[in-house]
Amino acid sequence: MIVESNFLSGDEQDKIDNQIINGQFFPWYRMPYSSSMDYPFYGHVLATRQDKNENIISDPVMSDWYWFFKPIFERFINKHEIFKGKYTILRACLNDSLSFEDEFCDPHVDYDEPHTVLILYLTDSSGATIVYDKKLQEGEPTVYLNKDGDSGLITEHEVEPEKGKMMCFDGLKFHSVRFKQDDERRVICIFAVKGELNGMVL
Numbered sequence: 010m011i012v013e014s015n016f017l018s019g020d021e022q023d024k025i026d027n028q029i030i031n032g033q034f035f036p037w038y039r040m041p042y043s044s045s046m047d048y049p050f051y052g053h054v055l056a057t058r059q060d061k062n063e064n065i066i067s068d069p070v071m072s073d074w075y076w077f078f079k080p081i082f083e084r085f086i087n088k089h090e091i092f093k094g095k096y097t098i099l100r101a102c103l104n105d106s107l108s109f110e111d112e113f114c115d116p117h118v119d120y121d122e123p124h125t126v127l128i129l130y131l132t133d134s135s136g137a138t139i140v141y142d143k144k145l146q147e148g149e150p151t152v153y154l155n156k157d158g159d160s161g162l163i164t165e166h167e168v169e170p171e172k173g174k175m176m177c178f179d180g181l182k183f184h185s186v187r188f189k190q191d192d193e194r195r196v197i198c199i200f201a202v203k204g205e206l207n208g209m210v211l
Contacts (some may be wrong), residue, residue: 078200139164141185
């Protein structure tokens with residue numbers, strides 16, 4: 010895992026604050042499914058999902074804001090030399106979380122193939138990202154539904170949201186999110202990326 014605080018420039022943070030977080034006309038859309046149908050959220054898709062089991066979309070970009078966030082993530086990737094050679098962005102999205110009575114969302118992985126999850130926190134809030142020590146094995150389900158009972162997974166890392174903080178971790182590790190306080194706003198930008206790691210263990 011890599012975590013770096015204060016990654017954004019002042020101009021980048023100001024643009025996010027003014028036009029996204031506090032922007033009166035920024036479009037948010039209700040997403041009925043996150044880890045399951047039990048935990049909807051509001052989102053803004055930057056680049057739609059690319060799945061190995063479906064047709065690859067020739068132009069996955071869904072929002073002009075993709076071109077604002079992509080260089081930020083590329084800067085993080087290049088600084089930490091995460092990938093060896095070329096990589097593919099599988100999806101990119103802004104997530105504006107809701108609050109629920111449960112402690113955290115269903116532990117899950119986004120894809121059943123090797124990939125890296127990169128997260129940029131856009132607000133200060135509660136709602137830590139939890140990364141468990143278990144990696145998805147071939148043939149296993151990609152989600153442990155909370156309604157089915159305790160998953161038995163062991164927490165390996167927790168990362169607290171902090172405006173301008175970036176992190177990345179092995180996407181095959183199960184992860185979830187603690188739900189924020191009702192009076193807070195937890196907004197992140199998430200990229201899922203496929204590429205050969207440059208000798209590091211995330």
